[in-house]
């Protein structure tokens with residue numbers, strides 16, 4: 001039986017704000033560990049793809065902290081790491097992300113995030129994210145969005161806090177646009193992203209490759225970038241992608257697959273986020289490097 005809740009979009013946003021406060025605390029611990037000189041040696045000697053040991057410890061500290069504290073804030077049905085064996089419409093699960101942007105984190109760049117998404121099982125008994133929070137501790141930036149309540153960016157600096165409604169850019173042509181692309185360490189995926197990026201050369205004013213995916217999605221939502229594409233978002237990135245997806249969606253940006261099909265929520269697949277105005281032109285380039293069906297179905 002479907003659960004019924006008397007809840008307004010504003011209630012959901014207030015919940016998102018409370019969880020964002022926790023994520024900020026967790027992020028401060030992670031930032032402290034990033035800047036700890038003892039961790040630097042490990043960063044340069046261990047496998048960057050999987051992240052050095054201290055990064056794994058930081059991830060589990062974030063998980064422990066968030067699961068202990070989030071329960072004080074709201075009623076929900078559990079934490080989600082794999083689909084629950086039994087589910088029914090209306091059930092809700094928090095999905096807390098590991099640090100998104102391993103390499104940026106261990107190389108002491110500022111672009112990495114901690115993320116959380118609240119999933120709800122819909123009438124079709126499929127889970128969809130209804131709250132997304134992306135927090136970038138080293139940048140003092142938090143993006144949060146709740147279903148029906150729009151998306152907000154909170155920027156905290158030494159001189160104070162600024163809150164803005166998140167809206168995509170108005171750029172209507174690839175010429176002079178600013179794009180971003182993402183890629184993992186896997187060769188077939190990175191090659192595809194690089195092929196598309198080089199085929200675009202000369203049209204956008206700039207094509208960035210900084211990452212991570214969660215932040216790229218938010219930067220399309222707030223107009224920093226006009227579009228972002230990535231050949232494969234992996235299952236381990238679900239919370240990060242889900243959180244960024246809600247931000248794009250609530251900001252009225254668009255999400256589609258590489259082949260142009262519009263999507264609401266998808267992971268383990270290619271993704272293209274845009275301001276909605278340059279997507280057709282971009283699709284022309286993406287389609288020259290089609291993503292094989294065999295890979296879309298894996």
Ligand SMILES: O=P([O-])([O-])O[C@@H]1[C@@H](O)[C@H](O)[C@@H](O)[C@H](O)[C@@H]1O
Pocket residue numbers: 099100101102103104181182183184210211212213214230232233234237
């Ligand atoms: O999985 P991970 O290495 O932490 O983070 C990755 C980022 O570093 C990369 O920029 C992005 O393209 C990937 O989708 C993913 O977000």
